[in-house]
Amino acid sequence: MKKIGFLSFGHWSPSPHSQTRSASDALLQSIDLAVAAEELGADGAYFRVHHFARQLASPFPLLAAVGAKTSRIEIGTAVIDMRYENPLYMAEDAGAADLIAGGRLQLGISRGSPEQVIDGWRYFGFAPPEGQSDADMARRHAEVFLEILRGKGFAEPNPRPMFPNPPGLLRLEPHSEGLRDRIWWGAATNATAQWAAKLGMNLQSSTLKFDEGGQPLHVQQAEQIRAFREAWKEAGHASEPRVSVSRSIFALVDERDRAYFGRSEGEDHFGFIEAGTRAVFGRTYAAEPDVLIEQLRQDEAIAEADTLLLTVPNQLGVDYNAHVIEAILKHVAPALGWR
Known part of the structure; x- marks a missing residue:
């Protein structure tokens, strides 16, 4: 059995070919798709966070809204770029959103990916200390965030507060018990996956990974998961960790599917996302259900993971994306033993 959810980047464009022509469209349709996915029996609604882009950005208002509109589905991110985050303010936002959702948040965080502007985190008021990198800064923000989520008091109370204080040092509120165990790290390398494991974070592995051996993405990801x-x-x-992988998977069951994805390339690609850093980009799986089932049987990383996130083309609208999710749940998942 696998948990199956969707992952939306929340793109929007004023193009007449887009069903999401504004930020409002992207946000409201994200809520509608989460509701539809829950009704279809999917397990998760996850959202990517990008700054300075026509995509989803500040995640917590959206997560809270989805939490208020749904009752069962997991709600998460994949991923929040910790270079941009004040970990204390983020802990308050996350606690509030998790309480609204009844403890269903699954927050993916990471060092982030190349962004739309140069050193965008500097505009948010952050800079790494002398001798450290932006990746070091992201990991430090993550460590502070994890510590705050434990709910232990750390702040000296005012002897003359506006309102009475409980005894002892104060923690941030609202605190959501159990959220600390539902934090994931989006790892692009084996080393950062191991670092995340030591800190007790779950693992998210995306549709791209830094190339550490030249093998196909699914082989490298399987090694990373192990x-x-x-x-x-x-x-x-004491607990067992969770692991998710993201994939672009489309079951071609009608003419719309064939028109949109019938000519998708079925191979991984190697390239550079940062100067001197070679990465492997995962293929798109798009085929008739019987063919797709056999292709997915060969994906070693999906076999290793307990959670599969389906990347969705959100600009094609809620109805079509619900169809994409339903086609996987109905025509593919049962044959592979995922349902």
């Missing part, structure tokens, strides 16, 4: 689980075991955590 390294993560071994590091988790060595760290001595």
